[in-house]
Amino acid sequence: MSGLVFYHRQNTHPAFNVLQNAIHINGEHQVSREFNEFLIDAYVLADSLTSRVIAIDFDNTITADIDFYLDLIDAYRNQEWEPVVCTLRDAMADNLNEIHEKLHDSGIRIYTTDGKRKRAFMLHQGISVGLWIDDYFPGISQCGTSFLLNNGIDY
Ligand SMILES: [Mg+2]
Known part of the structure; x- marks a missing residue:
């Protein structure tokens, strides 16, 4: 497998260090500050600082490198972060089973938005997110929001 490129612009978010360290240990993936949709595999977007x-x-x-994400989930848990899965899929049992199976039933919480934009969906559940890791940023927030602008995406 060739390495994944993680886009991240805001080096101030404390949760980014854990990912950066996991990328360093993994040795195959890399971080880019350059917004280039053709090169980027995952967007790492800072949100709530608390x-x-x-x-x-x-x-x-996650499906792009499941072993890497299993290690990353462990690393976050070890440092008292709460990694969760947030997917545009719906809550059909097949979807939940597949995700739990691929993650070896690591007990991770799964949020299914059924196609709704993730940031608004999570806020509606009363959950603010610290850091998003996602291959499709328009699924998190509509273009032009300060959230995306703050992450260097003026689209
Ligand atoms: Mg995706």
Whole structure:
């Protein structure tokens, strides 16, 4: 497998260090500050500075390197962060079973938005997210929001 490129612009978010360290240990992946949709595999977007929740997408994010994400989930848990899965999929049992199976039933919390934009969906559940890791940023927030602008995405 060739390495994944993680886009991240805001080096100030404390949750980013854990990912950066996991990338360093893994040795195959890299971080880019350059917004280039053709090169980027996953967007790492800073949100709340006080939340401990790390929202990780499933399709084409976790599935792009499941072993790496299993290690990353452990690393976050070891440092008292709360990694969760947040997917645009719906809550059909097949979806939940597949995700739990691929993650070896690591007991991770799964949020299914059924196609709704993730950031608004999570806020509606009363959950602010600290860091998002996702291959598809328009699924998190609509373009032009300060959230995306703050992450260097003026689209
Ligand atoms: Mg995805």
